[in-house]
Amino acid sequence: MLEILVFSLLNGVLFGMLLFMLSSGLTLIFSMMGVLNFAHASFFMLGAYFAYQISTVTGFWIALILAPLLVGGIGMLIERYGLRRVHKYGHVAELLFTFGLAFLIEEIVVMIWGRIPVDYGVPADLNFTFFTLLGTNFPAYRAFILLIAVMMFAALFLTITRTRIGLIIQAALTHPDMVAALGHNVPRVFMMVFGGGTALAALAGVIGGPILVTEPGMAFLLGPIIFVVVVFGGMGSLGGAFVASLLIGVIQTLAVALDWSLGGTLAAIGINLPVDGFIGTFSRITVSQTAPILPYLMLVLMLIFRPKGLMGTRES
């Protein structure tokens, strides 16, 4: 049991960190800029595919730097020539635009790399066991993910709250007219922030690709959960996204370990529910069975009881 608990915590934190890397970009784009970007997970996927392609030529480490830069560049172009025109028509237009974009990116990926997963594995330099605890290995690559995520959080947090650039970004998002009046190029700031957000998603893809499966369905698989993180953490709050990611990661992972069911518990104290029918089926559902949908339950409850999220600064 101790073994399960320790590793569940470790893996929960790890999964949380991966979620955070993915959603930090969306926090910038969605909850700070206010752009409803449905295609965010697609940039994550592009990051993984670009990294795979680059790493076949140059190795993993160069891909780690190059792929996010490339995807960030694409993000800036999309903001400059697509989103900027759509933005003035409001959220619905943005939603539709990015929704279409997500499909477009998926189809392009399929055209270039096919539907079968690509062979993007853990780099040889990091393919060893970091430590063995209670008979289970903890791979070095997972430790590497933790390290990158922490560095990313620190860098992002400091940039936004402690630097002059961060100050202009924050001001441009809330008071664009004033910032423009002070002589800053607000549209350019928006473009940079969007590009930065997509680059962050791509970085998560570069790093997540080897432990997830790099295939065209991966964006679809991760798309919804990152919105959960951002909304649960609270709009406009990077710290909130960080805490929410960790919470979701750990709760979801720990829930898997619980074979607790309503029927089983009642039976243990002598109440036997009927085995068949709706009640029977319902009472046999275990907590571990529901684990992957718990984040969505958490989202719904959060929206009902505290619409601005954990540390949100805005209502919507």
Place this chain on the structure above:
Amino acid sequence: MTPKTTLTAMTSAIALAVAAFGMAGAAYAEDTIKIAYIDPLSGPFANVGDAGAKHFSYFIDYFNANGGFNGKKLELIAIDNKSSPKDSLVALKSAIDQGAHFITQGNGSHVGAALSEAVAKHNERNPDNRVLYLNYAAVDPALTNDACNFWHFRFDANSDMKLEAITNYIKDQPAVKKVYLINMDYSHGQSVSKIARKLLNEKRPDIEVVGDDLHPVGKVKDFSPYISKIKASGADTVITGNWGADLSLLVKASASAGLDVQYYTYYGGGLGTPVAIGAAGEGKVKQVTEWHANLPVETPSDQGKVLEDAYVAFLQKYDLDFYYGRIRTMLGMLQEAMNQAKSDEPVAVAKALEGMTYQTAMGPVTMRADDHQLAQPLFISTFVKGVKYDTEHTGLGWKTDAKIDGPATETSTTCKMQRPS
């Protein structure tokens, strides 16, 4: 809308519908026989659906060029069902509107069940425009038991039959002592978990089932927590009916945690899975299938050589492994049934298929008349290095451990079938 325009709109809608219906009826007279392929072509399982479509188009071309179907050619219509039963029903409607009297589907027994029921209903209401459902991969035993119907034929061994094969093999493996079951939480996975317990208990009562997990389909991104549980349970063997990303992620997480167990899978060789599993599965992942690329190499025969050549040609054409041996068998049997019946009318074809014995390179197969379930030889194989044909450029491929003949895989059925008069 004014009442008058509403009326005009309604009449034109009815006129259109009548025209469409008339066109569908006329399809009998055309030169091609249409078969609709209803499977996911988008979403998380799109790679599996796409590969199936390629198998069909390849072997349909092959049989069209080799004798055709009662003098006609078969034509494939691929329709995306997004893995959803609801969308499949829309797809079925569209297939019928396009004049297809044969539909095929394989991914997801929940989808299979919905289609089977819808086809039966449709045939009851439209005796002039009937449809046959040829199932190449949905393996829930219910489809040929309580939920069976005359219009459904299954060309894959059902989940019970595969488990029968797996447990017969495990019976003679003394190293297997503790088994962990992990499956996707829908009809197929639930039935694997239930039947595996039953059969293990019958054949090796000394084996302990140390865990039994069901997880949501296509929603788990990191299987590490499940691996911790398996590790803690002390299991030496895992039996899983998982497929696609849900299997790849499971084995990957297992390897990175250093978990040393044997995986008995249904779909270890499934499209995209070997490459995703990679070296992590070497010597650890087993599968039960009716075909893998090294079978003709292991037991050479003239017919096997034809299959081997087909494998190589398929690989060259699509850069994809020819995985569904049963799609070839299914189309071959369909060809023979139409030639025998001298018709492509669904009832006549169905009657010709019932009880048919067909020779494949792997041995004879029989379509049981009682429940429309194909009995075919099954093979248990392990993912290893050093075989003639590796799979998906991984350097690893499948090597046979055991063969189970068709009749030995048969299980009893509770099907009570009503046949059209």
